[in-house]
Amino acid sequence: MARKSRETPEINGGSMADIAFLLLIFFLVATTMDIDTGLARKLPPYNPDQENSDDKVKERNIYVVLINQYDQLLVEGKEMDIRRLRAETKEFIVNPQDKEDLPEKTAKELPFFGEVQVSKGIVSLQNDLGTSYGMYIKVQNELIAAYNEVRDEVAMQKFGKHFDNLPEDKQDAIKDYYPQVISEAEPKNIGGK
């Protein structure tokens, strides 16, 4: 009797598959494959002293985009449909005909490009406290899209490749060519929450 119990009985491996299946199903259910995506932005550093210091930019260099509490757009003093925002913003960034009312340009030395005219334009986005977040993101998206399209166009022209497929040094040069300046002014509370 005692001798018999010392021998270890072989473990039946037949149920191993079942156990593995059980675990597999657990992980299948628990898995969330979604990768977080989003619009990356940078906030300006907090500095309570310089409340009104950014008013010194010339008016032609600022592209004012306002959103009110009813999610309506006012761009450069005119009402605008969001569908036109991207094209209009692109014109502001590029200023192809060097118009008087669109931003000034300064000469700048850039790698790959040599001396180019870089726009001084700033996009200023201002929203009301009652603006919906969905609308705000749509406008942000259009503004970023405008910059991305302009950069992509110049990448195609210069290097014959899409901006995303370029090596980093070339991307940086294009980023300097069309610097993305989207300033977010302190929101106004006109419409109330």
Next chain:
Amino acid sequence: MAKFQRKGKGGMPQVSTASLPDIVFMLLFFFMVSTVMRETTLKIEQHLPGATEVKKLEKKSLVSFINIGKPRKEFQSFYGTEPRIQLNDAFAKVEDIRDYITAEREKLDEKEQPLMTVSLKVDDKTKMGIVVDVKQELRKASALKINYSTRKVEAIDK
């Protein structure tokens, strides 16, 4: 003997299931590795807005999340229906954000601290008022790299 032979010729040979556990284990390991466990349970309703110009959030460990949205049905009796901020597992006030950011920052290595990103997961029906408050608070906490969490869509409906 003859009987057995006939049977063997006629029927299909049985597929060996001995390698089944191996296959299942292989799948199991794949899912175990790729699984990201949901650390927090959302107490708010959250429908993220769509955008086309999205970028992927690179390193999960460097990202802290701030959720904003209307409390879920079961919490509405206590917290109301106004959009609220959820940090980790609990509802929070705007003033709590600075402590939260400090705590999150301390979890990281010193080298990685400037790379910390705050992802704002905000329901698209939320009013900007609360988002602006949060953004101001983030500026005060000097967590300047932010990310508006959005879904990737091909074209946004306007």
